[in-house]
Amino acid sequence: MRVETIPTLVRSCYLASIRHKSNRALLKLVQFPTHLYFLANSPMKHTRLTLRSFLISLSVLLIASCSSGPDETRVEQGNREGVLHFGNGAEPQGLDPHIVTGVPEHHVIQALFEGLVLKNPYTLEVEPGLAASWDISEDGRVYTFHLQENASWSNGDPITAEDFRWSWERALTPALGNLYNYMLFPVVNAQAFAEGLIEDFSEVGVRVLDEHTLEVSLNEPTPYILQLFDHYSTFPVHRGTIEAFGSPTDRFSQWARLGNIVTNGAFELTEWDLNSHIRVEKRESYWDSANVSLNAIVFYPTENLTTEERMFRDGQLHRTGDIPLDKVPVYLAESPESIEIAPYIGTYYYMINTTKAPFDDARVRKALAMSLDRELLVETVLEGIVDPAYGVVPPGTLGYNPPKTFDFDPEGARALLAEAGFPNGEGFPSFDILYNTQESHRKIAVAIQQMWAQHLGVAVGLVNQEWKVYLSTQENMAYDVSRRGWIGDYVDPNTFLDMFITDGGNNKTGFSDARYDQIIFQDAPASTSREERYALFEEAERILLEQMPIIPIYTYKSKHLRVPSIQGMPANLMDYFNYKYVSLESESE
């Protein structure tokens, strides 16, 4: 049937509707399908033809719409044009580096902005960003940064040391409410300024020596400080633009919107459709644009993991943010070249409320930790893709490995529990495992419930709560045992160990140890060599594992689906990538 049938169809539908002189539009809508039925059964030849032609033209239209354009997927087109299609997990809250928090925001901000340093994605060691080089004083407390001479903002303004000073003042101003302001706390007086104890920013350890030289003074020789200068909360922002859109501390400011935003990174923002996509394109005026291979990156807010996986399978994404756990074995078996699983700087653990009897007894906590068969748990529930954990710091954190002080030992665990007054679990009060509502957490909790019942004879219940409710229960210490995960902010054992200082905001277990506090606050920051520091951290971690306020369960892995054409995006502990290293290979070549 030819396309001429379409006008025939429209005409006959029209005739059919006026024939019955119905002037009720709403009713007509409902009558329409019925008309079709009768038209098909009517003895009149031309109307019979109409239904057939309707159906045929409908399928013609459908097929025509599907096969339009060359037979090329979005990924193939992206490979040809140098456009990376990136599954980004969620819609970013915004793009103001001093306001937002979270991984999806980080991925976009990393393309648009740059700080003093960048990281090499292969080694995670820092390399020059906006700072071309830097000098460190003998005592390790003063850093002098020499900025790139030819770096500019996307509106053409040069990037100067003053930009950094002003931006850090903004990042630390209390009224802004920057959740990551603590990234700058190693700087002299930064914490006092952020807490409103001093009002004069000139007392903070940041000085502009000349247009391209910035001096930063630290409280202690903080060996991981350079890592922090690659975090977006320490990135410079454009003063003129922010002030043009209102107060620098106004969270409702419009400066970071499409059309307003001025950036300093390798890419600039060109499209932003909420919940649809964000597109950034290569900025030719970037100081190192010769070394940028990608022409554009498109970020998709792929909240639903199974949708994201389907998009990948359909050739719409180069790389996904995650993989549904149950798809992992399928990909490993069928297309191992498109799955990437790598150690990740995060630990999954259970925390114990040490302020509550009988959990105030370290022997009880150790018995709980020792009666978990982590190998079995990892093998069965977790599809064998993660590693069992026996310490809180993930192994291999820039050369640090946690001590292994205990093992799966049901005998020993029972003995400890008996010592604490509960032989064979008799008289042990029943308690609950709290977790936030998610299938994988539930599976783990069920397995652990089973293990504790089997090895210790204790009765355990399960409680799941919606995310924010769960957070508030933890905050109020209204739990017995609770699931938790922690992802490191930077590559250093300190990002894990400083959680458990007395009354620390992230402690939430009631754990307190004077020697532990002393190591974290004084001894480790003051140490001069990496060996000395790591020895101190190991001592601290031993204290933690002796007291066992938390039960380490497994070390995270990052998992992604990715097409083989992506180059220069190696797997690493931080799941970090540097877009300057990334390139796409066109498969036809």
Next chain:
Amino acid sequence: MWRFLTWRLLQAIPVILAVITITFFLVRAAPGGPFSTEKAVHPQVQAALEAQYRLDQPMIQQYLSYLGDLVQGDLGPSFNFPGRSVNELIFSGLPITAELGLYAMLVAVLIGGLAGVFAALKPNSLQDYVPMSLSMIGICMPSFLLGPLLVLIFGIWLDWLPISGWGNSPGDKVLPSITLGAMYAGYIARLSRSGMLEVLSADYLRTARAKGLPERVVIAKHALRGGLLPVITFLGPAFAGLLSGSFVVETVFQIPGLGRFYIQAAFNRDYTMILGTTTFLAALIVFFNLLSDVSAAWLNPRLRYQFKKAS
């Protein structure tokens, strides 16, 4: 009629006010606030955030200033998207959700209406059983199952249609519309079947046939008008349901509609966004209910008479 309309519109005001009030206090009573995160929030930072969003004021004052802004059409700033207002977010998602709802409605009315009338013409035959069983499947099959299933068949195996997105490539609106419309098609099929059955045995149809009218005219002109009335009454609430219930389809097909904002807002405790979308949807539902009452009255002389008597 006008008095009836005015009266119904006036009735809507306390309904919407009640929705606002209950939602306002309910979201604030829920554990966890908009700024609670896995990482501890410094007390100074928490205080600064609360001050920026006026959460440091007494609850009743927050409520009154919210109502004050609302009267001026301002739904406030979003907590989760700094720098964006709730108005802006709603109006970025609404056109897409409305378009999706409209197509889903078309799917529902075309397929459902046809199947229902078809079934009613030969009750208790195969012509009745097949469409009615299909409609039951349509009603029972949740969209989070139907969507991925359609994607698998038409998107991945047959490779006929795009599997996600909205308005990016031709044809990407087909699967979401079918997925969302399927359940309503099932309801409409059942409603139109029972409506038609009732009318087909009515005396006036026998009269019409006795007068020698062809069957086609009897059914299409006389029977449909009465038989499809229940469907018309259902369309208003159904369209409101399509607008407020599309979030699953929006998530499955990666569509930037209102439903996703609504769900994200609830998870993030985005107070203003929850309130704004709830109020907005409540107003829509009230409006569509009113619309379906009015159109039912318009089409049914008996009801029209009752309204006249009442007013």
